Amino acid sequence: MHTAPNLLRVFCSGLFCLVVALLAMPLRAGPVEPPLPVAVYADSFVPLQHLNEQNEPTGYVYLFVQELLAQVQRSLPLQVAKPIEFVPLKRALVIGEREANVLLLSVARTPEREDRFLWLTEVSPYQLWLYRAKSTALPPMKTWADLKGKGLRFGVQNGSNFHEWLRTQGIGQSPDNSVIDPAPQNMLNFRKALAGRIDVFAHPDVSFAHRVQQAGLNMGDFEAVLPIQPLSMPLWLVVSKDSDPRLVAALRASIKTLKASGRFPFLSSQATK
DSSP states (O other), X not given: OOOHHHHHHHHHHHHHHXXXXXXXXXXXXXXXXXOEEEEEEEOOBTTTBEEOTTSXXXXXXXXXXXXXXXXXXXXXXXEESSSOEEOOHHHHHHHHHHSSSEEEEEEEOOTTTGGGEEEEEEEEOOOEEEEEETTSOOOOOSSGGGTTTSOOEEXXXXXXXXXXXXXXXXXXXXXXXXXXXXXXXXXXXXHHHHTTSOSEEEEEHHHHHHHHXXXXXXXXXXXXXXXXXXXXXXEEEEEETTOOHHHXXXXXXXXXXXXXXXXXTTOOTTTTO
């Protein structure tokens, strides 16, 4: 017959074994949220974002966005299918409007686009010029007023800010006798100008020499005509308007962190707009 001390000893021993067994059982983890799908699109633009000779993406804006996404992933799991997908600008803008969680690189902040995206930060300065082939005769011109009503053929990249701006200026619309000639890629306008199919076209000065060389042409065949000041504005990193609020908040916070690091001097004080 067990005495009281023996019963207590047996009880305590059993309780200890139960506690040890419970502690040894694996804890059930809470539900793990799936990573947030994110896509990155841009038009190729040397030296901001482009493919190098090894067909690998590079450029100072591309490298910044890659570090930005790495910073975001410290607090929010992301699923980025491709580091970047290069598509024509017009298609990139359409994708950014239709789909959520889409980042677009190096977008001009025009009034027509203001309410279509969330604007995260400036990523590059931008100076746009009007160019011509030297073989093309043009009337004397000092201002944009000198270009209107002269029957000139303007080469544009379809859907670009220059394309949009010409329309707002009434160029190519009755009673103006100018012609707007869209192309899917601005690079096509170099040869169109040399062939006399267009009179003038717009191009950023920062990448003009590279594009001429890439096309196998000569810089001496072209001449800058006029700066396009209304469109010479910083380019922005934007995210689609219907993006997950967690993503937007993480992007803005990470931009502040990277800006404070001082390693990206092109980040402006407007980084959180």
